[in-house]
Amino acid sequence: MGFFEYLMSKRISQIKMSPMRKIAALLDEAKRKKDIISFGGGAPSLIPPKEILDNLYNHVRNNPYEISRYGSTQGSVELREKISEDVFKYSKVKYEKDEIIITEGSTEGIFLSLSIFLEEGDEVILTDPTYLGYSEVIKFYNAKAIYITQDPDTGYQPNLEELKEKITKRTKLIIINSPENPTGRIIKEDIAKAIVEIAKDKKIFVVVDEAYKHIVYEGKNTYISKYGKDVVISVCSFSKEASIPGFRLGYVCANKEIVSVIEKVKQFITLCSNMPAQLILLNYLASEAKDRYLNEYVIPTYKKRRDFMAKMLKQYLPEAKFKIPEGAFYIFADFSPYIKNKNVEELADDILNKVNVVVIPGSYFGKSGSNYFRLTFVSENENRIEEGLKRLAKYFNLI
Known part of the structure; x- marks a missing residue:
């Protein structure tokens, strides 16, 4: 099919596969082989109403x-x-x-x-x-x-x-x-x-x-x-x-x-x-039932995980800087003291390979995120959030 690339629309050829879709596919395969802690995707972790x-x-x-x-x-x-x-x-x-x-x-x-x-x-x-x-x-x-x-x-x-x-x-x-x-x-x-x-x-x-x-x-x-x-x-x-x-x-x-x-x-x-x-x-x-589901289950659960992740970040990665999110699923954290001008996308791959933790490079979200990781707090429970951040600290030789 050597003529395929020649015939393919130029408009399509410039489109990249979303890195989030690549990560999702990687996780599907990786989870079959070893213990992965995911601070990656933005999928809800709770069962539906x-x-x-x-x-x-x-x-x-x-x-x-x-x-x-x-x-x-x-x-x-x-x-x-x-x-x-x-x-x-x-x-x-x-x-x-x-x-x-x-x-x-x-x-x-x-x-x-x-x-x-x-x-x-x-x-x-x-x-x-x-x-x-x-x-x-x-x-x-x-x-x-x-x-x-x-x-x-x-x-x-x-x-x-x-x-x-x-x-x-x-x-x-x-x-x-x-x-x-x-x-x-x-x-x-x-x-x-x-x-x-x-x-x-x-x-x-x-x-x-x-x-x-x-x-x-x-x-x-x-x-x-x-x-x-x-x-x-x-x-x-x-x-x-x-x-x-x-x-x-x-x-x-x-x-x-x-x-x-x-x-x-x-x-x-x-x-x-x-x-x-x-x-x-x-x-x-x-x-x-919507208000009951949100107010009695979703928001309390995710808020507790948000606050716990923030606390554990301060404990295990104290030089990471971040704002407490008002909404959504993520903490967007500046890891500059730990990254030290390294390529954040390569680091994310290396973190996954060495300590089995998924983090999303901040550069995916714009140039300002070149020293950031996006960490979702909804995918894992408190015990696994702490374990994942301990693994990150270990990766950066903090513990």
Whole structure:
């Protein structure tokens, strides 16, 4: 097949496999051979709510025909109505059912939201650091990612002056992730309002990745859409809040015009979203079990693990610097005193090979992360968190 590379699209040839997918594949193989402690991926470690599991069982047993059918591209009307109620409950922003489209997780939501805007040479403003999944989608459309800084001393809030300076005639979108992967930062209300005002003034859109909007440990989440629903595209997911990443179910909230164009693209990519998952989530949201699951199980469990990891980092790796995350699943830690200008990606591989601990290089999330590791605190219990950090300390010859 020597002619394959010659015929392959140039657009595809420049896209890289996500390092997170490589790590997931490596872990699947490595776990069969030796004891791995993972501070790597961002998958929830808790079982889904009982209501979801019961609904799944009941639908498989009692509604095999209904759950096996095609659905509409925009998604179940009943589920979109229930999502509308759910979004309003938390954000006080009202979306009609025609302003919501169901997607295969937030990953498809991001891809579709960018796909309807980007052409060759267009620009998208990203923060540094930020979630690693955006830049490759931007490359896919031969567009360009333009980065603005987020200073740890400001709690990783986006630099507004830099944002204003870097918007050009080619800028179409600003992408904000809040609560943020990898830093756990929740964007401040005044910053959110200012970003929306800038977007309105420059006639561009703000894409808000809200995959972690319900994973908040202190205070409340900031809902950017309340400052300007007309220029905000909210991309959401059930993966984190309901511990069901394998269900691949999310949604996008935006004005009707945007949703109708997203629907037009989606019909040729996934046709419709997971119908069993849509039916199960409809029943789950209708049951009002969500608050109980989050407030009595998810948040207390993950907050305890977050606090324990922070304590153990200070004990075993005392020179590592980090901010306590306000939300999401991660501690983004500056390991400069231990890394000493070594290649952080090579170090992560060496750590896995020598002490069987998975850490994610901060460089995956932007240039500012070249001396950082992202450590997830949700994947392991307290005993294994301590053991993993002891192994890291041993690797750096601290114990």
